[in-house]
Amino acid sequence: MNPNDSKDPALSADYLDTYRRRTPGSAALYERAKKVMPGGVCHNPRYFPPHPVYINRAEGSKIWDVDGNEYVDLWMGHYTHILGHKPEPVYSAIRKAVEAGTHWGIVHEHQVAFAEDFCRVIPSAEMVRFGVSGAEATMYAVRLARGFTGKKTILKVRGGWHGANADLSVAIHAPMDVPESAGMLPEATRFTKTISFNDEEGTVAAIRREAAAGDLAAVVIEAVGQYFVPPVAGYLEAVERETKAAGALFVLDEIITGGRLSLRGAQGLYGLKPDLTTMGKVMGGGMNLGLVAGRRDVLELASPTQPKGKGVLMGGGTFSIMVPAMIAGRTMLRYLEEHEGEIYPELARKGEYVRRGVEEAFAARGIAAKCFGVGSLFTTSFPKVAVGAGAGAGTGAADAAGDGIRTVAEADIRNCEDVETKTNVKFRDNEFRLRMLNHGVYTIWGGGAISMAHTQADLDRIVDAAEAVAKEMAAEGRRTA
Numbered sequence: 114m115n116p117n118d119s120k121d122p123a124l125s126a127d128y129l130d131t132y133r134r135r136t137p138g139s140a141a142l143y144e145r146a147k148k149v150m151p152g153g154v155c156h157n158p159r160y161f162p163p164h165p166v167y168i169n170r171a172e173g174s175k176i177w178d179v180d181g182n183e184y185v186d187l188w189m190g191h192y193t194h195i196l197g198h199k200p201e202p203v204y205s206a207i208r209k210a211v212e213a214g215t216h217w218g219i220v221h222e223h224q225v226a227f228a229e230d231f232c233r234v235i236p237s238a239e240m241v242r243f244g245v246s247g248a249e250a251t252m253y254a255v256r257l258a259r260g261f262t263g264k265k266t267i268l269k270v271r272g273g274w275h276g277a278n279a280d281l282s283v284a285i286h287a288p289m290d291v292p293e294s295a296g297m298l299p300e301a302t303r304f305t306k307t308i309s310f311n312d313e314e315g316t317v318a319a320i321r322r323e324a325a326a327g328d329l330a331a332v333v334i335e336a337v338g339q340y341f342v343p344p345v346a347g348y349l350e351a352v353e354r355e356t357k358a359a360g361a362l363f364v365l366d367e368i369i370t371g372g373r374l375s376l377r378g379a380q381g382l383y384g385l386k387p388d389l390t391t392m393g394k395v396m397g398g399g400m401n402l403g404l405v406a407g408r409r410d411v412l413e414l415a416s417p418t419q420p421k422g423k424g425v426l427m428g429g430g431t432f433s434i435m436v437p438a439m440i441a442g443r444t445m446l447r448y449l450e451e452h453e454g455e456i457y458p459e460l461a462r463k464g465e466y467v468r469r470g471v472e473e474a475f476a477a478r479g480i481a482a483k484c485f486g487v488g489s490l491f492t493t494s495f496p497k498v499a500v501g502a503g504a505g506a507g508t509g510a511a512d513a514a515g516d517g518i519r520t521v522a523e524a525d526i527r528n529c530e531d532v533e534t535k536t537n538v539k540f541r542d543n544e545f546r547l548r549m550l551n552h553g554v555y556t557i558w559g560g561g562a563i564s565m566a567h568t569q570a571d572l573d574r575i576v577d578a579a580e581a582v583a584k585e586m587a588a589e590g591r592r593t594a
């Protein structure tokens with residue numbers, strides 16, 4: 114069955130029934146899964162009701178579920194696969210690497226060569242420590258910052274996700290002031306305080322306040338906000354400047370943006386020079402990787418030659434520097450370097466095409482929708498209430514129904530808190546996701562990551578799917594999400 118065939122009678126029925134009818138195999142697997150794994154998953158964002166799709170194949174820009182449905186994939190391995198699933202030449206390098214052994218647990222040249230290339234390509238990286246996940250990379254970045262400065266307080270962005278490590282598991286989702294997790298000691302997060310992305314005045318005031326109190330160790334931030342809300346002009350520069358002026362470390366979490374927004378990540382795109390950087394995802398070439406890189410005088414604290422009490426205890430762990438991971442990461446980095454001139458402009462063009470196409474699809478049906486993103490990353494938000502004013506300003510729906518929704522001015526949504534309070538995230542994550550799946554597109558937060566493997570036909574399929582969803586909603590008399 115062609116999932117894009119709008120003449121398919123199943124698709125004209127209620128979207129939930131349609132989804133259930135298309136995915137009986139996934140439903141059955143979910144029933145089995147939830148008996149033996151909490152929620153049926155091993156990472157929370159992979160769950161969605163009534164059941165996730167279970168896939169059994171991935172290639173290029175596509176994934177296939179156990180019921181034989183084909184999807185244009187926008188999740189792309191948690192934004193990992195910048196060249197698509199199973200890309201050559203990375204995939205053949207991994208195959209060859211596995212022949213040599215998966216895991217030696219003893220130092221080897223591939224690790225040295227990857228580290229050398231990484232430090233050559235990323236100007237802020239004088240040294241690097243490789244581990245296996247982003248969560249541990251950000252945890253160690255915090256520990257290094259505290260060890261180096263001798264201070265305790267960390268400022269992190271409200272809505273920022275840096276993995277589930279205790280230091281940074283504060284104010285991730287609304288309501289932001291409720292603890293994120295049972296089982297975490299309040300003491301563990303006592304010295305983690307928050308700032309709002311794109312609020313320059315508030316952020317600068319917080320940095321100065323903590324610095325004046327004499328206890329600021331670091332500001333940990335992503336260059337592009339949660340849900341890929343872009344930074345406003347001057348914001349990141351102000352954060353870097355003020356953090357460094359306060360004697361604290363500027364820690365840039367580039368686990369999503371590293372290798373994706375440019376060869377040198379967001380720091381390359383926005384001209385930043387972090388003291389410490391974390392990366393993973395793209396930089397692992399499809400294998401498990403989380404790394405901390407940055408200033409030599411800070412990283413040196415992790416050396417085993419440091420005397421006890423002076424050094425910073427930093428893992429990497431049993432499975433760090435696995436041979437295929439080091440080879441895959443290095444092969445990916447070198448490929449990105451060699452093709453830098455063609456990859457990043459093409460990804461930016463593709464991202465813009467999809468963002469514009471999805472917005473226009475909804476605007477044409479009088480439904481307010483706004484795509485956020487930078488380069489190949491995007492999300493779609495659905496404002497709950499009238500935001501912005503004046504036809505033609507920004508993008509969004511015309512006020513044909515007289516319901517007050519005229520435009521979706523960008524300035525009204527500056528960060529994660531705005532997205533979570535002013536837009537219908539429940540609709541985005543449930544109904545919109547299922548409707549898009551029914552039309553053969555796998556989204557996350559209403560969007561995802563475009564890869565080099567996404568063809569023009571794939572991009573058109575994404576826009577066509579959004580158009581079909583907007584049409585269905587309009588036919589049901591819907592004016593807002």
Ligand SMILES: Cc1ncc(COP(=O)(O)O)c(C=O)c1O
Nearest residue numbers: 246247248274275276366368369
């Ligand atoms: C910005 C950011 N930091 C850290 C992490 C944690 O990385 P990992 O899932 O590899 O532990 C993620 C994961 O999505 C992330 O997006």
